[in-house]
Amino acid sequence: MSDQFDEWLDSGLVLPIRGHEFRVEPPSAMTILCLHRRLISEKINDATEREDIRAVLGPTWQKMCDAGIPDSMAMHAGRTAVMKYLDDAEAAIGVWNFEAPTEPEREPEKRGPSIYGVDPDDSIDPPGTISDLDPGGGPYMPDVGMRVWAYPPQYAPAYREQEVAEQQAANTASWTDIFHAWDAIEIDFQILCQRDLTPELLEAKSWRWFAVRLSRILGDRSTLSSQYISSRKADQ
Secondary structure (H helix, E strand, O other): OOOHHHHHHOOOEEEEEOOEEEEEOOOEHHHHHHHHHHHHHOOOOHHHHHHHHHHHHOHHHHHHHHOOOOHHHHHHHHHHHHHHHHOOHHHHHHHHOOOOOOOOOOOOOOOOOOEEOOEOOOOOEOOOOOOOOOOOEOOEEOOOOEEOOEOOHHHOHHHHHHHHHHHHHHHOOOHHHHHHOHHHHHHHHHHHHOOOOOHHHHHHOEHHHHHHHHHHHHOOOOOHHHHHHHHHHHHO
């Protein structure tokens, strides 16, 4: 399991393939930014994927070729490296080991609702008894398709899940938001980090160097970037 200290100590990646150990040095901030940019533009195909993988692997791609590593293995190694820097080490391990996404545990079957005229008149069903749109309430009347009385609609699980999802979206900056706020991010970098955010700097610095500082900027609601993104979300 990787933690923040491990990533700070060494954010590279070692891939064992056919008796060789290939080390992938941390890619530049510019490399991963360009990959994020391509992903949100949906301009991904076999050719661009290969190009992105070679960019992330850097000199390691040629070392694999020189060692006679089959193209399919090199591409798989590349996808593992890409996942590490787009997501995290745990996700990369899943790709490396061909682990399928874990399925959520199956929920226990819901009991049926209390029926009017069959169950006690003071029966109360919790929200979600019939479906995720059910706010819960008194006994259900099948002949009219409604309850004797019901809680307000916002008690329904579907409503609450939507509310939580909307709240999370409002508090999370997507990469689309980040690229739209790039001018503000440049200014915040100058103010908080005392660095001009130039292409040359992003080529020279590692992805982790940039990501840690970007997280600091976006985590502060008073920064120009955070205010711009919040305003943009409010207008959508």
